[in-house]
Amino acid sequence: MCLAVPGKILEAEERDGNRIAKVQFGGITRETLLNFVPEAQVGDYVIVHVGFAISRVDEEEARKTYEALESLGLLEGEPGADL
């Protein structure tokens, strides 16, 4: 139920008092309400749950997390590497 997935905002418009975006998830796109992420812009990634974006992915935090994980993976891959 709390399943939520990241997708990329392709376009956004005001319609009927709501901000509605076309969000791409892999090969498919879905209409997504941006009411809870007023700061999100076209090109941003948002985490989408039951048709609503519930957060804008923080690219800086994502980069830090991933770089830490990636360096761990690379280091562990080397025999005898001591962490």
Add this chain to the structure above:
Amino acid sequence: MKYIDEYRDEQIVRALADRIARRVTRSWSLMEICGGQTHTIMRYGLDELLPETVRLVHGPGCPVCVTPLEVVDKAIAIASTPDVTFASYGDMLRVPGSRSDLFRVKAAGGDVRIVYSPMEALKLARALPQRRVVFFAIGFETTAPPNAMAVWEARRLGLTNFSMLVSHVLVPPALHLLMNSPDTQVQGLIAPGHVCTVVGYRPYEELCRDHGVPVVVGGFEPADLMEAVLMLVAQLEEGRCAVENQYSRSVSREGNLPAQRIVEQVFEVCDRKWRGIGGIPRSGLALRPEFADYDAERVFPVAGVTAEEPPECISALVLQGLKRPTDCPVFGARCTPENPMGAPMVSAEGACAAYYRYRRIAC
């Protein structure tokens, strides 16, 4: 897909497992709270990558599983009403009520529709003015803002044929109850990343302080969960107890304020019964009195519906992390996803369904 594939990298996941194994000097029991996390763990066999000393206990974070039997019976009663179009997330359709389920109502000619979003239910109400459209609003804090928004929009649009059967629950009260239980073996908590995306991780600071239990907010991909385990193990081994945030790409301490605001405007905290666990004070959300016209329990005469849970199903103990699905005598035999006795065997987030789907166990 960006923000998914990189967190499924096998080399990274294995490196994290090695690191956990080197960090551990004794046994630890950790609970992942969210059923979505349970499914990731089972799907990728993460528990089998961990050293035997690190045990993952599955938590109550499956809204379908904790929706009380009597609410399912109310849903069935409402959905069986001739002029009703009943809209629900797909998982709820197969959850057994006392005598039937929503699929059987549909098979018998009831207008039961599967929707992906509460806004689809709202669209149905606009498109079918002669029908009374009822949406089955279940879920945790993550789902509350979208459901609140649907009610808010219904009022704004002046819809008089839309209502919700609300069975919303809140995570922290259930965790306080679990951590207070003398039977609990849980020493560290992986907090639910999408619940915290909405409410922030601040509510988990109280939990951490009150029970002396380390908390790490975790994401949903394999590398997210392994990193969360590593962070928890590090805290436990070092004798620290804090709230840390592994899922920082989506979660902040304060959470999503616009989402919290709509929930406060539409819902109020109430006492709520959890299937298998019982009543928990202030553990749910109900519509505020000013939205009573949208409350299906007021619109339809279902106040008297009550139900007793079947004695055979051990879902209560599974939901509290006290038993594993495979400890159940009917697991995989008389209880399967095709013919479930309890909700954890139905839901895409239920622990029993996860074990059944991803474990090859001779039954």
